[in-house]
Amino acid sequence: MNQKQLLLLPVLFFSFLLSQSGFAQKTLSSTDQSLRYSLYSRLGLKIIPIKLSSTTYKLQFVVEKIEEAPTFETFSFSYALLSSYEQEITSSLTNLLTAQDLVGDTDRHWLFEKTVELPADQSTAIALLTVLDTRQQDEYVIHVDLKGLFVFDQPDFGYYYSNEIPFDQNYLTKGEALLFKTVTKPAIHSYFYPSRFDVPFPPMETRPAEVSKEIKVENQGDFLANIPKQLNDEGYYFFQTDTSSQAGIILKTVHDAFPKVKDWDEMVQMVTYISTRKEHETLLLAQDKKKALDEYWINLTRNPEVAKDLIRNYFRMVEFSNILFTDFKEGWKTDRGMVYIVMGPPQEVNFFEDREVWSYAGIDETSKIRFTFARVKTLLTPHFYTLNRSRAYQPVWFKNISQWRSGRMAF
Known part of the structure; x- marks a missing residue:
């Protein structure tokens, strides 16, 4: 792709958005996000927020390359900050992400990072990442609540692969290690839950599921950030920099065969x-x-x-x-x-x-x-x-x- 074609991509991206039927009424709640669950997705998206201050957040936009050897220029990337799920998504709210914004480009991931400031009195804030596949106009979408009714708070730390790409999976194989990085405090506190869960009732079963009266938890104490941390037990961990706060990160640890069947x-x-x-x-x-x-x-x-x-x-x-x-x-x-x-x-x-x-x-x-x-x-x-x-x-x-x-x- 030549330089002229590269320069035209942002224009084509906005032209596509503006040409969509009903775009003027497009909101997060009206946006179809089914591609995130497709068996044939070419990309996997994740937004990982880190709280830098009471109003400042670092947004890590991680794009997994599911398709073999994808070309960056094939896609158009953008993000927006919304104050509700019903807010109209307009071009003025949309910020393009270009190759100059990349802070990481590996065999498996593209990584963008942006620091955003929210008004102190804003009670709801949602970060939205959109990636358009310009070949067939597939629109990949992911969002995360920074503030809202279902969010206690955001953590002031994150964890990373050995190549310092933010960890974007929902699970980690037991025995593997991650690198934790904090904003302020030098150490992170960890709890481990060896709990195992029952299979859920089918959709037509209306009686309430049984709730375990006791959940076993092991307080594993503090460990230092910026040093690889190995997680050796199978269950799930909860990490916090401040045990008196309501902000933390959960991480499920699994057997070697996961996500496939073990035995x-x-x-x-x-x-x-x-x-x-x-x-x-x-x-x-x-x-x-x-x-x-x-x-x-x-x-x-x-x-x-x-x-x-x-x-x-x-x-x-x-x-x-x-x-x-x-x-x-x-x-x-x-x-x-x-x-x-x-x-x-x-x-x-x-x-x-x-x-x-x-x-x-x-x-x-x-x-x-x-x-x-x-x-x-x-x-x-x-x-x-x-x-x-x-x-x-x-x-x-x-x-x-x-x-x-x-x-x-x-x-």
Whole structure:
């Protein structure tokens, strides 16, 4: 691409935005973010904020290169700061990010950093990153609440890969190390939770899930920043520079095979979403889990080749759920992970301040199938969602499970 073409990219980017139908009314809540959950995304986006002062934040825009050897000039990058999910996104709010703004460019990531100042009296602030693929006009979007009803506070530190790119995964393999960097204090305090979680109830089960009366926690004390910190235990960690504050970072540590299945015992747990209660109990009680699972898959399909495709497709969805939705739980055990595995990637995703809504195609516009995940305020993560369950989901849920069991469900 020549210099003249490079100079035209920002113009083309804004021309695209302005030409979109209804752009004048475009808001964060009306923006479809389904590409973030696609099985075929070319990029993965993340915004990692670090609080520098009561009104100043460093925004780390991390773009993962999922596509092999992508070209920077193929994409247009921009960010915006919004005061609500319903604020109109105008060109005056949009700031372009160019090659001159790059602070990191590796085989796996592009990294931009911007320091922003918020008014002291602003109660809600959202950072929005948009990347346009100029080849087919795919628009990748990610956002993060800097301040708001579901955010206690932002941490004043971050953690990084060995090449100092901000850590952008939802999990870390146990035994690996990260580099922590702080803004003010020299040390970070850590807590470790070895908790294991149950599989969620299906969408039509309206009785409340059981809540553990006790959560085991290990106070692991302080460690110094700017020195690689190895995390050796499997569970999840919570880090803070100030234990009296409500700001911190959670990090899930996982087994070596994650996000893939580890062993036959774990595979037995994972097939619960498409199994009858009797089938699952039989698998749980089996002495030889491999043999029991082989019989299970063959009994479902009555065809070894169809069974192989079913296994491959099902555990592909498990893997993507782990990548996308892991928080302090493994992704496949979350409500969003469960729906993702059974229903597949949503055709449309919309975020509101208090909820996330997934839409799947129905017979027509009025018959769309929607799953609403309510946002829950928790100290561990500002992005924790639980499904609003309803008996009305039963027909479509059982239909999809039947398709899985026949080997016909593939995404």
